Amino acid sequence: MDKKPLLPSSMDFYQNNTNLKWIILGVSVIISIGSVYFTNILVDQLKEREKDQVKLFARALEYTINDTQNDILFITEEIINKNNSIPTILLNSKGEIDTYKNIDIDPTWNEKKKKERLQNELADMKDAFQPIEILLKDPKTQVVFDRQFIYYKNSFLLNELIAYPYIQIFVLAIFGFISYLAFNYSRTAEQNQVWVGLTKETAHQLGTPLSSLMAWIEVLRDDPDIRNKGIVDELDKDIQKLKVVTERFSSIGSAPxxxxxxxxxxxxxxxxxxxxxxxxxxxxxxxxxxxxxxxxxxxxxxxxxxxxxxxxxxxxxxxxxxxxxxxxxxxxxxxxxxxxxxxxxxxxxxxxxxxxxxxxxxxxxxxxxxxxxxxxxxxxxxxxxxxxxxxxxxxxxxxxxxxxx
Ligand SMILES: Nc1ncnc2c1ncn2[C@@H]1O[C@H](COP(=O)(O)OP(=O)(O)OP(=O)(O)O)[C@@H](O)[C@H]1O
Ligand SMILES: [Mg+2]
Incomplete structure (x- = not known):
């Protein structure tokens, strides 16, 4: 009598297996979208804050330039020098670079290379945000006599934060893929062992009764009554088939x-x-x-x-x-x-x-x-x-x- 496998039903097993795959994929997609979404909220807040910081920086500069009497050391120390993360470039009214901050420039570079670097940075900044204007006023009359512009872009920290969820997703995807391969590999190796072990054992177990059956057939062949009824030939056919089955099992267990x-x-x-x-x-x-x-x-x-x-x-x-x-x-x-x-x-x-x-x-x-x-x-x-x-x-x-x- 055939018996059903111990699993509830193989159809259910495959259905559940596919469902599980979809669930895992769905949850991963939701986590990824969530991670990108929340980081984006953080990035927006941080961007606003950096913009305010540059504005403050601009106002501070304006103040120090226009005010000649007050003690401006506090402003210089506390605001202008405190900007140590947002890259900024200050242009004079002719559009020439006056000063810059937080831009990676190697002191050993020659002038040409430095200029090139600054121009590239400036181009990036022009694409990124509107500049903040600094008005230069006559201290007495308060008449504006010149303008300067501060250009800026995202700090390195902010850019890192923007990239972070994508890097995270990428690393997780690679990790998932490698784990899947490793899991699959070990499962296949395990299956191979079961296949080979079981088939070899079956062939081995069939071998003994088969050889004794073959010996018995020879005994029967010697009996003229039985031989004439054709029984021996029929038995022989079945034994040949059993031999084929044994050979199949034993070949599956070795390299044929x-x-x-x-x-x-x-x-x-x-x-x-x-x-x-x-x-x-x-x-x-x-x-x-x-x-x-x-x-x-x-x-x-x-x-x-x-x-x-x-x-x-x-x-x-x-x-x-x-x-x-x-x-x-x-x-x-x-x-x-x-x-x-x-x-x-x-x-x-x-x-x-x-x-x-x-x-x-x-x-x-x-x-x-x-x-x-x-x-x-x-x-x-x-x-x-x-x-x-x-x-x-x-x-x-x-x-x-x-x-x-
Ligand atoms: N020629 C075919 N026509 C339609 N369905 C098929 C055909 N061959 C295979 N199948 C489907 O593929 C399934 C798996 O076949 P497989 O031979 O591996 O197992 P099985 O025939 O169900 O069981 P057994 O282990 O006894 O062979 C079958 O149950 C059947 O649904
Ligand atoms: Mg079949």
Whole structure:
């Protein structure tokens, strides 16, 4: 009796898994947007504050320039020199640079280089904000006789704050991506160990009773009564099949050696074996342009893949339909084997899941047939297997790609 997997239902598992992915992605996007949003509020506040600071700086300058009597040391010390973060340039009325503050200029630079740097900074500042005007007045008459302009731009701190959430998102994204890869890698390594361990153990366990069955068959063959009833031949067929199964399990657990094989003959062998075991209303058709197409395969494992694809095709068709297997020669030394059925098809949203372990839509399915097929084709044959096309209620085509011999 088949038993259902311990998981509640593999369909639920895949649905939940996809939902979880969307939830994680959604939460990450919300956190990212939130982080950018709140930093932007901070940046706006800080910008306002820097603007006020430059205004104050300008007023202080204006004051010190116009006032000749008062003690201006306090203003110079407390306001003008206190601006040690916002880059500013003071232009005289002719547009020439008078003084500058908080601009990185190396004292060893020559005049030309310094000028170039200042002009570049000035251009940036002109793009960034409107300048603040300083009016120079005659101390006695208070008549404006000249004007100066203070240009400024965001402080380094402010620029850092603007970039900060993006850097944070970028670092988190890289971290997430690396963790995902590491997690996936360790999961695959774990799965590999289970596959190999379990299959080797199965092959090993089957081996002992199989050899004793083979010995018993020889005993039975010596009995003329039994031999004449044809029982021994039937038993022998089953034992041969058991041998094939054991060989498949033991090859999956080791690195199988590929050999040059006539694919047309191999396909016909599988079809011949399956035909007598499925409903007679299931029709098998094999097409090839040449009966001599050779491919590098491991026959017991490759037959297993074809059997799995055909069994799925039979399940998808119910009791009647046609399974067509086409053998084609592709470019780049490739051989294609297309297995098509006239079954119920695979819904588009499900195609991405059919090769995942445990994915099944069948009551008694384990969801391992295609996982195994993918493993055999990709890992042992360095080929590819994929759903080439599928139309709901009209059929599915799986394609296997392997190398020519
Ligand atoms: N030819 C096909 N037509 C329609 N659906 C298919 C076809 N082949 C596979 N599927 C879908 O892919 C799922 C996974 O197939 P897979 O062979 O891996 O597992 P299974 O057949 O359900 O179980 P088992 O482990 O017994 O093979 C199937 O349950 C089915 O929904
Ligand atoms: Mg299957």
């Amino acid at each position: 050696v590929l050999k040059s094989e006539n694919i047309y003959q191999l396909v016909n062998r599988v079809v011949g074996y399956l035909q007598s075991r499925v409903s007679s209303r299931i029709n098998f058709e094999v097409y090839t342009l040449s009966e001599n197409i050779l491919a590098r395969v491991h026959p017991p494992l490759f037959e297993w893949v074809l059997e799995n694809l055909c069994k799925n095709a039979v399940d998808a068709m119910g009791s009647t339909g046609t399974i067509a297997i086409k053998i084609l020669r592709g470019s780049d030394n490739k051989v294609f084997i297309d297995v098509s059925d006239t079954g119920k098809g695979i819904p588009k949203t499900m195609i991405a899941n059919v090769f995942k372990p445990g994915f099944t839509t069948k009551k008694r399915g384990w969801g391992l047939g295609l996982t195994l097929a993918k493993r055999i084709i990709e890992m042992y044959h360095e080929g590819r297997i994929f759903v080439k096309s599928s139309e709901e209620n009209s059929g599915t085509t799986f394609r296997i790609e392997v190398k020519t011999a």
